[in-house]
Amino acid sequence: MDFSQLKLIVEEAVANGVHFDWWFYLLFFLIVAFGAFLGAYLKKKAESVATKEDIQEITKKIEDIRAHYSAELESHKASLQLSNQLKLAALDKRLQKHQGIEGTLLTIVTNSASHASQQRPICPTIIS
Numbered sequence: 001m002d003f004s005q006l007k008l009i010v011e012e013a014v015a016n017g018v019h020f021d022w023w024f025y026l027l028f029f030l031i032v033a034f035g036a037f038l039g040a041y042l043k044k045k046a047e048s049v050a051t052k053e054d055i056q057e058i059t060k061k062i063e064d065i066r067a068h069y070s071a072e073l074e075s076h077k078a079s080l081q082l083s084n085q086l087k088l089a090a091l092d093k094r095l096q097k098h099q100g101i102e103g104t105l106l107t108i109v110t111n112s113a114s115h116a117s118q119q120r121p122i123c124p125t126i127i128s
Helices: 003-016 022-118
Strands: none
Touching: none
16 A cells, blocks of 8 residues: 555545444543553563562672671671680780799799798897
8 A cells, every 4th residue: 555545535424424433432532541551560560670670689689698798797796706716825825824934933932931930040140
């Protein structure tokens, strides 16, 4: 169908005064309204689905990051706990050595004090 045939059909329809009944206009209006509503509904539905998918993706990324940092935190806590246990063990050994040295020094001081009281002076003092 070319342009001249289409022009002929339109001219004939205008000349004959093609007239449609009221129900045809109503039906046409309802079809157009339904099409507009369906188009708007599908557009909004597509936006909603896209937003939902975006939120799911963002939530997944947040949970992955949270899990990663939580694992790093637990690892760091374990490392610090081990370090603190080693420091406490070293302090305990130092304390035991100091207590041993203190006990030895106390024994030496006690023995030398009792030994000194039992000895006689090398040079007797002259009492006048």
